[in-house]
Amino acid sequence: MSDRQLRIFSLNCWGLKFIAKDRDERIRAIAAALAASQHDVICLQEIWVFADFERVRDAAAGRLPHSKFFYSGALGAGLAILSHFPIVATAVHPYSLNGAPMDVGAGDWFVGKAAATATILHPILGLVQIFNTHLFAKGGEDGPEYNRAHRLVNAWEFAKLARQAAELGRHVIAAGDFNSIPTTLPMEVIRAHAGLLDAWAVTHPNPAAGAATPQEALARFGVTADSPLNTYSAAKPLDSHARAHWGKRLDYVLYRQPVRAGPHPRLRATQCRVALTEIVPGCAFSYSDHFGLEATLAIEDPTQEDALAAPAEPTEVSEVAVAAFLQALGACYSFARERARKELTGFVLCLVLVVALAIGSSWLPHSWINPIFIIFTVFVSWAGTTLLYEGFLYGQWECNALMNVIEELEIYKKGLDLQRRHSQSLSRSA
Known part of the structure; x- marks a missing residue:
């Protein structure tokens, strides 16, 4: 070779x-x-x-x-x-x-x-x-x-x-x-x-x-x-x-x-x-x-x-692409916030249901129903824990990560605008 x-x-x-x-x-x-x-x-x-x-x-x-x-x-x-x-x-x-x-x-x-x-x-x-x-x-x-x-x-x-x-x-x-x-x-x-x-x-x-x-x-x-x-x-x-x-x-x-x-x-x-x-x-x-x-x-x-030659000037993302990028991330941020809210609401409902099951278990008419109550309670507890994790921990994680990039792009977009104005100013002064 x-x-x-x-x-x-x-x-x-x-x-x-x-x-x-x-x-x-x-x-x-x-x-x-x-x-x-x-x-x-x-x-x-x-x-x-x-x-x-x-x-x-x-x-x-x-x-x-x-x-x-x-x-x-x-x-x-x-x-x-x-x-x-x-x-x-x-x-x-x-x-x-x-x-x-x-x-x-x-x-x-x-x-x-x-x-x-x-x-x-x-x-x-x-x-x-x-x-x-x-x-x-x-x-x-x-x-x-x-x-x-x-x-x-x-x-x-x-x-x-x-x-x-x-x-x-x-x-x-x-x-x-x-x-x-x-x-x-x-x-x-x-x-x-x-x-x-x-x-x-x-x-x-x-x-x-x-x-x-x-x-x-x-x-x-x-x-x-x-x-x-x-x-x-x-x-x-x-x-x-x-x-x-x-x-x-x-x-x-x-x-x-x-x-x-x-x-x-x-x-x-x-x-x-x-x-x-x-x-x-x-x-x-x-x-x-x-x-x-x-x-x-x-x-x-x-x-x-x-x-x-001097080092090449870095290329830049077009302002149109940046605007489309920001629009997509903004829409995803709104979607993520709404999904997290629904998941946290689901967690609250599961919590209420677990309490109701615990109270209701005292009035079970037949002993054979008790294992079914236990299995259902475990399932609801698992679902509630998962919704809490997904809605709060991951929901905040996703929103914070999106916000980081959104703010980076907004600063980047502002920088592109400042560079363009500076170039125009230099052109006029020349």
Whole structure:
């Protein structure tokens, strides 16, 4: 492999223990495929079982001897990074909002969705900060934006982390399952505020409109999820966007240059393709419910213009996007307050009912009713405790987290306005 390029690979492994179908066979196949590859950095999502990570790590150790499995939440973040180059620092940043503890089916709250990062030491680029993430899943693309407010909060927090890394003078590479198609508000915030370039968009600048077949959708639009070519989504009920585009592009490899004065090597995406689209050899199923994404980033020497140029000005989120962001978070805040109020009302009703049951148990006409009363009392007590926890503890948690981001964005919006006025003032004085 040339030392003048970086090959990045990202895959959502769908490694839910007891839930994901054919997990053991698929992880074994993923490990074999990655062991035979020539990637420099691999970012894996939904690899929650440590033994599965060990299997992949050990298989790929010849090419990728450095690795990190990240812990977060009650069940783990499901994130891992493998690298050909030495890892000199790591961190994991759990997102402040990850769904609700009552939403057991989605499970985001229990796993603690996060941004994982590993800083690698590259012989030409120096320190490169690798980000791997999996954003909040629930909400899809349909319905009001406040349904996806938690994912918006994730996107804002991720963008701040990536921007800060670049401001430290590091090249930044970010990969993962962002659970958002390219045209949505979370991806706009990430691209603009973090200044990240989308490797797929750079290498496919003018895709032809529409795709006649699912195969064309992979090549033109980088579809990685909900494709009819994937055995796990072929019979899945899909939303209107997935049906119209033969799937969705939810997985990304993003990158940016450091904020650094003077000349420095630059990254440029030269190739990006959807990978692991075939069936697992000898089986009748796909490697995962997502396809993988592979990007090649060329390392280019600085030019004379780079030597004379000042550090690039950071890009900013548009005021229209900020306004839409604030509207979505405000609607979610109102919804969260109302839901917490209802849950606390339910707690009070359960408390009253428990007292009534305790008093009424003295007048039971038959002894055989007593066990039924006990079981019902235990159930009502459990329901009341859960509603108290959900309505008060989690309700306050969610509202406070939303308010933090709302106030950050309001200050950010005010700053954009002040910068615009300052620029206009300088223009008039000139």
